[in-house]
Amino acid sequence: MNDRVTELAALLLEREWMLATAESCTGGMIAAACTDLAGSSQWFERGFVTYSNEAKVELLGVAPAQLEAHGAVSEVVARAMAFGAVRHSRARVSVAVTGVAGPTGGSAAKPVGTVWFGFMVDGRLSSETRRFEGDRAAVRAATREHALQRLISLLQQA
Numbered sequence: 001m002n003d004r005v006t007e008l009a010a011l012l013l014e015r016e017w018m019l020a021t022a023e024s025c026t027g028g029m030i031a032a033a034c035t036d037l038a039g040s041s042q043w044f045e046r047g048f049v050t051y052s053n054e055a056k057v058e059l060l061g062v063a064p065a066q067l068e069a070h071g072a073v074s075e076v077v078a079r080a081m082a083f084g085a086v087r088h089s090r091a092r093v094s095v096a097v098t099g100v101a102g103p104t105g106g107s108a109a110k111p112v113g114t115v116w117f118g119f120m121v122d123g124r125l126s127s128e129t130r131r132f133e134g135d136r137a138a139v140r141a142a143t144r145e146h147a148l149q150r151l152i153s154l155l156q157q158a
Contacts, residue, residue, distance in 0.1 A: 004148040005037045011155040012093065017122070018045035019151070020091035022060055022081040024072065025099040025115060027051060029144045045091040050081065060084030073098050073110050075118075079127050082118030093155070094120045095147045101139045115143050121154045 012019055021031045031047030034040050048059050053072055056062040062080040070076045081096030099115030106112035113132045118125070128150070132142040 012043035018091040020085040020089040021047040022085040022096035025101045078116035078118035082120040
């Protein structure tokens with residue numbers, strides 16, 4: 001993981017861009033991985049841990065109607081979180097994650113392990129979903145790893 005964070009840091013520093021995270025199901029694990037690297041204050045701007053729907057609304061500007069219509073674990077909300085993380089920070093890059101880490105909380109439509117990702121890179125908003133296997137710790141770790149890897153890919157394309 002440290003290699004991923006080092007690569008992410010290099011890409012952000014090269015562009016002089018800052019990163020913000022908006023995390024629900026990971027509870028700050030992505031931000032923690034980033035700030036484990038010495039010197040991260042040069043490229044990591046802030047992390048929002050918005051576990052509750054109220055926090056998503058208050059800190060990131062997610063519309064209550066979006067949460068009511070689609071639920072917290074949805075593409076619409078992941079994209080709104082990524083947008084809000086940039087809007088409410090000095091970052092040009094963000095990653096947002098919202099999912100069902102388990103072991104409870106899943107449904108037929110959104111089984112345990114379902115995670116929506118939102119990314120904003122220099123004004124471009126994108127999203128994707130993944131389903132990870134394993135227990136709560138495994139789902140959260142896989143979410144963190146995928147978020148870091150996808151950020152690297154998006155920055156390489158920017």
